[in-house]
């Protein structure tokens with residue numbers, strides 16, 4: 260199996276979008292299509308992939324703004340954890356709050372579950388609520404890769420002061436579900452530079468590894 264991946268910032272809030280696919284089967288996923296649909300489709304084309312699914316770490320506007328356009332172009336399934344459905348449905352008011360033009364997003368047609376396997380790259384969904392109730396992380400053990408959304412950042416963690424945020428839950432998600440992964444795992448957060456699980460366990464001053 261030959262897995263290809265590119266992660267790059269898109270959209271008004273520079274959300275890290277990831278294109279991941281298998282060049283043998285030609286099937287791929289787009290994680291967090293937060294903007295710049297042309298750029299995303301360029302990366303997809305450069306790998307020669309057919310996009311099967313748009314997979315969202317959560318339903319904040321900056322992670323979903325290009326979902327409609329890419330769904331139109333590819334016919335891909337739109338995936339979200341059901342606990343973020345209310346946020347997805349409130350996209351218009353999210354856009355108003357940030358002063359960003361509103362374009363409707365397609366309704367999700369696949370609801371993600373905790374520990375659900377992702378066919379592409381042997382991945383698995385990990386439900387990591389806290390930043391939002393339906394926040395998901397996506398772990399690819401073979402690749403040593405975690406897409407953490409806005410749950411865990413380099414030296415920081417996701418904010419919990421927005422509607423639906425919960426600091427206790429965020430801490431528990433990180434300690435129980437993420438700090439228990441292989442320490443060498445590369446973490447691609449929702450924004451900013453990458454890190455590793457081990458570095459965050461040792462150096463993250465917001466959420467420490469359990470003693």
Ligand SMILES: [Zn+2]
Pocket residue numbers: 317319390409
């Ligand atoms: Zn967010």
Ligand SMILES: [Zn+2]
Pocket residue numbers: 272274319321322409449450
């Ligand atoms: Zn974000």
